[in-house]
Amino acid sequence: MTRTLLEIIALDALDAEAAEAGGADRLEVVSDMSADGLTPDVATIERIRAVTSLPLRVMLRSRPGFETDAADLASLAGQAARLAGAGADGFVFGFLTGDGRVDVAATARLAGALDGLPWTFHRAIDHAADTDAAWGELLGLPGLDMVLTSGSPAGLSAGLSDVLSRPAELVLAGGGLVPEYVPRLKAAGVRAFHVGSAAREPGGWQAPVSADRVAAWREIVG
Secondary structure, eight states: OOOOEEEEEESSHHHHHHHHHHTOSEEEEOBOGGGTOBOOOHHHHHHHHHHOOSOEEEEOOOSSSSOOOHHHHHHHHHHHHHHHHHTOOEEEEOOBOTTSOBOHHHHHHHHTTSTTOOEEEOGGGGGOSOHHHHHHHHTTOTTEEEEEEOSSTTOHHHHHHHHHTSOTTTEEEOSSOOGGGHHHHHHTTOOEEEESGGGBOSSGGGSOBOHHHHHHHHHHHO
């Protein structure tokens, strides 16, 4: 059986060290969680790469919301090249149009600028006007290997049934993940789990990742 993937959000090198010590398989590296995660700077990736060998999926998102434009895409492509040079192994991004459809052209354009590196479509999918259509539009985009989803903007507490209906091989389950959801997700074939604040010490995003909490999640997801 393929090992279950445990991805932990890291904001800095201390988070990265704790996540690896606890048994994480991969890090999603972001900045500014008050904006639900934006692109970190190159220096942060360099510091994280210096302390861990874990794969790093790095957020490509310059501002709150999910819309983009030509200038933003060009900037993100340039940042992606610099971040890859600093140690990023893959990326996390995704764009919607103003009326809530997947912006396929923009998403494909950025995917094509990654020099073959894999990427995750992030929880923009949960904000799409028609999630069934959105999933269909994602399939076949170059380099896409995971979709981070909770099935609803409100999180897995509202969207679990939606997640269970999606292609399990693409699902990275996250957004309000709690231990009691894991058995149902695994029974549906999901083998990738994303944990953010639940892997941290009490105190929200200002608190550091806890190696003990990551270890507990490692035990939960198997």
